[in-house]
Amino acid sequence: MGKREQAKQRTRKVIIDAAKELFIWNGFLNTSTKEIADKAGIAHGTLFFHFPKKESLILEIFDREGMYITDQLHQVLHDTYGVEELLHRYLLFLEEEEDFFAIIAREFPYYPEKLKQRLLFREIGIRSYFLTALNIGKAEGRYRNLDVTAALTFLFGTINYLLSHREQLAGKQSIIALKKELIINTFLRIINYKED
Amino acid sequence: MGKREQAKQRTRKVIIDAAKELFIWNGFLNTSTKEIADKAGIAHGTLFFHFPKKESLILEIFDREGMYITDQLHQVLHDTYGVEELLHRYLLFLEEEEDFFAIIAREFPYYPEKLKQRLLFREIGIRSYFLTALNIGKAEGRYRNLDVTAALTFLFGTINYLLSHREQLAGKQSIIALKKELIINTFLRIINYKED
């Protein structure tokens, strides 16, 4: 990579960092390209040299961030086979990055198609951990004979709903912190045989 | 009602109809007052004679539609005490008005506070039917000893999630039609003792 290329990459990173930060505060939809350029300390036009459409910037951000987050989640989840433990760790992770995930949950329907696909794809990656754990547990007779995909739709759907409505439901607090127990308990009751 | 009043109501209706149609296509947030006026065939300013703020137009639409829907739902749900039947009817209704509900699910977080409150209030009304049915069933020993509120959070959260992601999950089709069975079966398993 020549010096030229290095400088280019450096600028890209500067832009992405600035965008990410603003994005967490205000969401992608309410962050203007000018704001991003200003925060990045580059010219407004420069941004469009690196990312010809606002859309391509957001795409790249999610690919980077998504990759990082997916990596982290893989580390967090990969040696965990119990569903309860998995859920615990997943929710802890969401709680830590709640600002980020709440924005995504809310803005998702307005993202460009390509980005929606990628986000959905990534969610599938995360679901697969649960899928595996559930199937194993089912095979071992620890869980009820549920349609695991359906159960996960309920789990992820509910979490998404809570995140996107967090402002109404939890104000400035963490909606995940607030509902963690409820989510875990209810999901465990869904999959478990026994009553408490 | 005099002729004058009739004409006024006609115009109001023309506006509301235009707005509703555009709104179902593009959402409230992406529909401009000018677009509505053009579609309604009236002057831009006329719209503001009938609805002084964009918000008041949307509020009226929701109140009309909401009242109609709530009325219908009450009729549909009011003499139904079995949760399964209740859910069936509710989903059938959502399916019929899916365009409308999908937009709300997607845009909700961006609505003005007043509208959010009203929508939330209406949802509580609907939930109460399920709450009653669940509590009766629980008391009669037909359902598991679940935290019913938690169970309903899962149910409504999941439905909301499906609606707001319908484009991705079902394209132009009805997401409710597609997932109805899954929703019902899973929810019944959540609340029932027995396995299938």
Add this chain to the structure above:
Amino acid sequence: MGKREQAKQRTRKVIIDAAKELFIWNGFLNTSTKEIADKAGIAHGTLFFHFPKKESLILEIFDREGMYITDQLHQVLHDTYGVEELLHRYLLFLEEEEDFFAIIAREFPYYPEKLKQRLLFREIGIRSYFLTALNIGKAEGRYRNLDVTAALTFLFGTINYLLSHREQLAGKQSIIALKKELIINTFLRIINYKED
């Protein structure tokens, strides 16, 4: 005057009263015809039956109000020949009606030409009291050999300036109350021989 005509006059009065009140609060320029009609309890269109232009309404108001005020001032000033007493009474009167006069002073340059003429004409009527008193005093050797018209330009110009800048100079207080002494003393020094 037939019943019809009576009703017409009654409506005119209702409109004028409403307009006057709003005008003192917000000025003529910031009062909309709709506001006036609402406050008067008549239809918006009715206002234009009685006053085909907004301008004609304001013209009428000033004629009525102006006549009343001029009458009052005449009563207050007519048997007063000392300039000091005259000024005292005039300022007292301004102070009592300061809201009204401050608005006029500020808005004057934006009034329709016809109205400006009339207001100016009225001011001349008031000035004439001072003119007479000053000339008599001069003839009797009580005042300096001043150009009385020039002196009055200073007096009325200054008062007008204070009224139109009252917000900056006196906030919510009465600028006349605040500067009365200064105005009187300075004007007396202008016209008197002796130092204090």
Add this chain to the structure above:
Amino acid sequence: MGKREQAKQRTRKVIIDAAKELFIWNGFLNTSTKEIADKAGIAHGTLFFHFPKKESLILEIFDREGMYITDQLHQVLHDTYGVEELLHRYLLFLEEEEDFFAIIAREFPYYPEKLKQRLLFREIGIRSYFLTALNIGKAEGRYRNLDVTAALTFLFGTINYLLSHREQLAGKQSIIALKKELIINTFLRIINYKED
């Protein structure tokens, strides 16, 4: 200054010149940003690139003009200690820029607070020349034992009044040219011992 910067300054100047011209004709309040852009031969949006708010454009105009004027006035007044000479020069200057000052006098009460402050501040700067000259003259026994602040309120108040009413009092002519002698003579009589 690079070519780029030059071009920018040129555009700024084009905007300011257009604005100033329109402003002298119609006042700031009755000149729309679109009008200014059209007259300047630039896109409407471009105006907001250079001046993010209408207020900032007007502020800049006043600062430029005000600075120029203050500079000139300082040059004109700074080595002048006689009040008569001072007044002469000041009025001559007002006469030359009368279009500008007349608009300010008229619109002042409607300006944004920030602008009012600045204008008031500038006036104080000008007044101080007179204050100094008057106090010296008083100390040297050349002028009467007047309250100088009060005298200046009369002077500036009157000038302001004449400017804001110029249309009525002088039509298209210069009100200052018309009343210069009157102002000077009267003010001198106010401060002087002797009669003419």
Add this chain to the structure above:
DNA sequence: TATGAATGAGCATTCATTCAT
């Protein structure tokens, strides 16, 4: 590579006035 000035369509809202009823 980078710059940043320029673009112009788009937005919600206001308001004096008109006119059919």
Add this chain to the structure above:
DNA sequence: GATGAATGAATGCTCATTCAT
């Protein structure tokens, strides 16, 4: 005489994108 619904031009401002330098 009175009504009030309808009009539409006008307003200040935003923002993703373009392009000459």
